[in-house]
Amino acid sequence: MLFHNIAIIDAEGETRENMNIRTDGAFIASVEPCENDLSDARKLHKDVYDGTGKLLIPGFFNNHTHVPMTLTRGYGEKLPLADWLVTRIFPFEALLTEEDVYWGSMLGIAEMLRGGTVSFTDMYMRIQGVFRAVMETGIKANLSNGLTGDDTTVLKETAWYRETEQMRRDAKTSNGRVIADASLHAQYTSTVSLVRAIADYARENELHMHVHLSESEAEHENCKALHGKTPTKFFTDLGLFDVPTTVAHAVYIEGEDYDLLLDKGVSLCHAPSSNLKLGSGLADVKSWRDHGLRVTIGTDGAGSNNNLDMIEEVTLASYLAKGLHRDPLLFSTGELLTFATRNGALAQGREDTGLLEPGYRADLVVVDMNAFHFQPMYDYGTNLFTNANASDVALTMVDGRVLYRNGEFATIDIEKVVWNAKRVRDEKLAQLNV
Numbered sequence: 001m002l003f004h005n006i007a008i009i010d011a012e013g014e015t016r017e018n019m020n021i022r023t024d025g026a027f028i029a030s031v032e033p034c035e036n037d038l039s040d041a042r043k044l045h046k047d048v049y050d051g052t053g054k055l056l057i058p059g060f061f062n063n064h065t066h067v068p069m070t071l072t073r074g075y076g077e078k079l080p081l082a083d084w085l086v087t088r089i090f091p092f093e094a095l096l097t098e099e100d101v102y103w104g105s106m107l108g109i110a111e112m113l114r115g116g117t118v119s120f121t122d123m124y125m126r127i128q129g130v131f132r133a134v135m136e137t138g139i140k141a142n143l144s145n146g147l148t149g150d151d152t153t154v155l156k157e158t159a160w161y162r163e164t165e166q167m168r169r170d171a172k173t174s175n176g177r178v179i180a181d182a183s184l185h186a187q188y189t190s191t192v193s194l195v196r197a198i199a200d201y202a203r204e205n206e207l208h209m210h211v212h213l214s215e216s217e218a219e220h221e222n223c224k225a226l227h228g229k230t231p232t233k234f235f236t237d238l239g240l241f242d243v244p245t246t247v248a249h250a251v252y253i254e255g256e257d258y259d260l261l262l263d264k265g266v267s268l269c270h271a272p273s274s275n276l277k278l279g280s281g282l283a284d285v286k287s288w289r290d291h292g293l294r295v296t297i298g299t300d301g302a303g304s305n306n307n308l309d310m311i312e313e314v315t316l317a318s319y320l321a322k323g324l325h326r327d328p329l330l331f332s333t334g335e336l337l338t339f340a341t342r343n344g345a346l347a348q349g350r351e352d353t354g355l356l357e358p359g360y361r362a363d364l365v366v367v368d369m370n371a372f373h374f375q376p377m378y379d380y381g382t383n384l385f386t387n388a389n390a391s392d393v394a395l396t397m398v399d400g401r402v403l404y405r406n407g408e409f410a411t412i413d414i415e416k417v418v419w420n421a422k423r424v425r426d427e428k429l430a431q432l433n434v
Contacts, residue, residue, distance in 0.1 A: 001022070001023050001045075001047045001048075001049055001397075001400070001402075002020060002021075002022045002023075002041060002045040002047065002048045002049065003019075003020065003021040003022070003023075003049045003051050003056050003364075003366070004020055004034060004038055004041045004048050004049060004050060004051055005018055005019075005020070005034045005038065005050070005051050005052055006019055006020075006021065006034075006049075006051025006052075006054050006055070006056045006366070007019065007051070007054065007055045007056070007369075007380040007381075008021065008031070008055070008056050008057070008356055009055070009057055009333065009334060009337055009356075009380075009381045009384070010356075011334075011355070011356075011357070012334060013332050013333055013334015013335065013337070013338075013381070014334070014381070015055075015379050015380050015381035015382075017380070018033060018034045019031065019032070019033060019034055019051075019056075020032055020033070020034045020035075020041075021056055021356070021364075022045075023362040023364075023397070023400045024400070025362075025400050026361055026362060026399035026400040026401075027358075027359060027360065027361055027362055027400065028356065028357065028358050028359065028360050028361070028362050028364075029358060030358055031356060031357060031358060038050055049366070049395070051366070052370075053368065053369055053370035053377075054366050054367065054368050054369060054370070054394065055366070055367045055369055055380040055381070055384060056356070056364060056365070056366055056367075057116075057337060057341070057356065057364070057365050057367065057384070058118075058337075058341040058342065058345075058353070058354050058355060058356050058363060058364065058365070059116055059117065059118030059119070059341065059363040059364055059365045059396060059397070059398065060115070060116050060117045060118065060297075060310040060311075060340050060341060060344070060365065061117070061118070061119045061120070061121075061296065061297075061340065061341060061343075061344025061345050061347070061348060061354065062112060062117045062119070062120040062121065062297075062298050062299055062308065062310055062344070063120075063121045063246055063248075063267070063269040063296035063297060063298040063344045063347055063348070064121055064123075064210075064246065064248035064249075064269040064271055064296075064298030064299075064300060065108070065120050065121065065122055065123075065298055065299050065300060065301055065308065066122065066123055066124050066300070066301030066303070067104065067105050067108035067109065067112075067120060067122050067124065067130060067133075067301070067308075068096070068100075068101045068104030068105050068108065068124050068129070068130065069089075069104065069108075069124075069301030069302050069303040069304075070104050070107040070108045070111070070301075070302045070308075070421065071092075071096070071100065071103075071104040071107075071421060071424055071425060071428075072088070072089055072092055072093070072301070072302070072303035073302040073303060073306050074306060075088055075089075075092060075303065076088035076089055076303060076304075080278070080279060081215070081216055081278045081279070081280060082218070084278065084303075084304070089303060091432060092428055092432065093125070095428050095431050095432070096125075096126060096424075096428070097126065097129075098126040098128055098129040099129065100126075100129070100424045100428075101124065101125070101126040101127070101129030101130060102129035102130070102132050102133050103417065103420040103421055103424055104129075104421065104424070105129060105130045105132075105133035105134070106133045106136075106137070106412060106417045106420075107417050107418065107421045108302065108308060109133055109134070109137045109139050109412070110137075110409060110412050110414055110417060111302075111307065111308045111309075111390075112139065112308050112310075113137070113139060113396045113403050113404040113409065113412075114390060114391075114393060114396070114404055114409075115308060115309050115310055115311065115389075115390030115393055116310060116311065116365035116367070116390070116393040116396055117139070117308070117310050117396075118139065118140060118353075118363040118364075118365070118396065118397075118398045119139065119140035119141060119142075119344070119345070119348060119350070119353075119363070119398075120139070120140075120141050120142075121141070121142040121181070121210060121246060121269075121298070121344075121347070121348055122141055122142065122143050122144065123144050123145070123146040123183045123185070123210055124145065124146070125145050125146070125159070125160075125163070126163070127143050127144070127145050127163050127167055128163065128166060128167070128170070130143055131143060131167065131170050131174075131178060134174075134177065134178055135174060135177070135178070136411060136412075137403065137411045137412055138177075138398050138399075138401055138403045138410070138411050139177075139398055139403065140177045140178070140350070140363070140398060140399075141177070141178055141179075142178075142179045142180075142181045142208065142210070142348045142349070143167055143171075143178060143179070143180060143181065144164070144167070144180070144181035144182060144183030144210050145159075145160045145163045145164060145167075145183060146183045146184065146185035146186075146210075146211075146212075147160045147182075147183060147184050147185060147190065147194070147198055148185045148189040148190060149189075149190060149191070149194050150190075150191050150194070151191050151193050151194070153191075153193075153194055155194070155197040155198065155201060164180065164182065167180040168180045168205070168207075177398075177399070179208070179348060179349060179350075180207065181207055181208045181209065181210050182198060182201060182202035182205075182207040182208070182209050182210070182243075183209065183210040183211065184198050184209070184210075184211045184240065185211070185212060186211065186212040186213075186215070186219065187213075187219065187223050187231040187234055187235065188219050188222065188223070192238065195234075195235065195238040195240055196238050196239065198240070199238055199239040199240045199242060199243075200239070202240075202242075202243045203239065203242050203243055206243070207243060208243060208244045208245065208246070208348070208349055209240060209241070209243050209244070209245040209246070210245070210246050210248070211235070211240065211245065211246075211247055211248070212247070212248050212249060213231055213232065213235070213247035213248065213249060213250050213253070214230070214231050214232065214249065214250050214251055214252040214253050214257075215248070215249035215250075215251060215252075215275075215280055216251070216252075216278075216280050216281070217251075217252055217280075217281060219231070219252075220251075220252035221252075230253070230254065230255075230257055232253055232257035232260050232261060233256070233257070233260060236260045236264065241260075241261070241264035241266055242264070244265065244267075244347075244349060245264065245265075245266045245267070246266070246267045246268075246269055246296065246347045246348075247261070247266055247267070247268055247269065248269045248271060248298060248300070249269070249270075249271060249274075249275060249280065249283065250268045250269075250270075250283060250288070251275055251280050251281045251282070251283045252281065258287070258288075258291040258293070259291075261291075261293055262291055262292050262293055265294075266293070266294075267293075267294040267295075267296050267343070267346070267347035268288050268293050268294065268295055268296065269296045269297065269298040269347070270283055270285050270288075270295060270296070270297055270298070270317050270339075271297075271298045271299060271300040271305075271313070272313060272316045272317045272320055273299065273300070273304075273305045273307075273312070273313060273316060274299070274300035274301075274304040274305050276316075277304055277305065277306075278304055282320060282324055284324065285317060285320075285321050286321050286324070286325055286330055286331075289331075289335075294343050294346065294347060295339045295343060296339060296340070296343045296344045296347050297310065297313055297314055297317060297339050297340045297344065298313070299313050307390075309389060309390040310340055310390075311367075311384070311385070311388050311389050311390055311392075311393075312389050312390065313340075314336050314337075314339065314340050314385050315385045315386065315388075317336070317339070318330070318331055318336055318385055333381045333382060333384060333385055334381075336385050337384070337385075341354045341355075342354035342355055361399055361400075362397055362399060362400040363397065363398050363399065364395075364396075364397045365393060365395065365396050365397070366393070366394045366395040366396075367384060367388055367392050367393055367394065368392055368393075368394040369383060369388070369392070371392065373387055374387065374388075394406055
């Protein structure tokens with residue numbers, strides 16, 4: 001495909017208009033100034049996309065989510081985190097089958113593709129259902145089951161172990177689109193012996209790690225009271241961060257936590273909507289960045305967001321930082337875009353994507369800025385994380401394949417997906433006598 005006469009945001013974060021970007025198979029072939037008109041371009045190329053009034057960017061990497069939780073969207077409202085999990089979410093999720101997880105994943109993936117997400121890092125259960133949805137839709141993903149347990153838990157006797165081993169095998173058949181991760185749910189849903197066991201497993205099998213970290217003040221302070229150390233120090237001492245790790249939330253990290261995370265090369269995923277909705281607090285992303293930590297962005301699950309709109313999430317992250325530090329210059333468009341694209345790709349272990357440069361994978365998104373709410377236009381880049389949202393995405397491409405374009409999905413029967421999501425909801429509510 002040739003994206004003709006389109007605007008881009010370059011490596012320095014500057015907007016460059018009137019550009020031509022050509023893809024060849026799964027990769028970007030060229031990025032150069034546009035020097036011909038549309039009619040001439042169509043004589044030279046089979047598939048030409050008119051980029052007039054549009055912005056082309058690398059696709060978004062949603063670095064922390066629970067995609068099947070689309071099935072619980074709106075179910076646990078007006079509850080604090082602990083009550084939300086224990087009284088609503090855990091009982092509902094306990095009833096979900098692998099087939100249910102598949103339909104919830106299909107719904108979430110459709111929402112993400114519509115909003116420009118090309119890859120996501122997921123933590124859930126019955127993950128073969130998520131894998132099936134990923135393979136059918138064409139998106140990319142790092143998939144894991146979030147381990148929970150106590151001192152009686154034997155790792156190799158758990159559903160977690162069976163699913164993770166199966167995912168390691170399945171990922172090898174995905175042509176690189178799926179990466180199998182190890183995942184621990186959190187410090188407060190595990191024990192010392194369990195953390196050691198999963199840390200050893202991840203290290204022996206060279207897997208990335210995904211874990212919730214210091215999401216709430218109670219979680220953070222209870223760990224200090226119980227173990228005499230922060231969750232970051234607790235995990236570091238037990239070897240959990242000895243493999244490449246992405247931690248979600250990190251709202252309450254403090255003191256030496258920053259140096260420990262930096263020393264271990266841990267990536268931090270900011271999920272501002274979920275943090276705010278659940279009353280968890282405000283993560284200081286400026287401090288993350290200033291300490292040299294890799295910042296990524298995630299939506300969390302739709303049960304606590306309640307959408308999977310990465311543009312909205314990045315915009316909110318920007319505004320929160322500006323308000324928290326009373327600095328309207330935090331952060332630049334280029335820096336925000338890096339958080340949500342290249343940094344996310346690197347956190348997932350995907351070195352060959354997340355940049356708009358020749359030789360990188362054609363994981364691309366077009367944002368249509370012809371709509372009236374962008375007018376009059378001064379700068380495409382500035383408008384991306386101020387007044388754009390998921391509905392402004394016109395095209396999402398993964399590995400050079402268009403998966404979403406102008407309201408149409410190439411690989412998803414959205415009406416069938418929505419019907420099945422409603423069916424699952426009704427079945428589970430009946431089982432719960434709600």
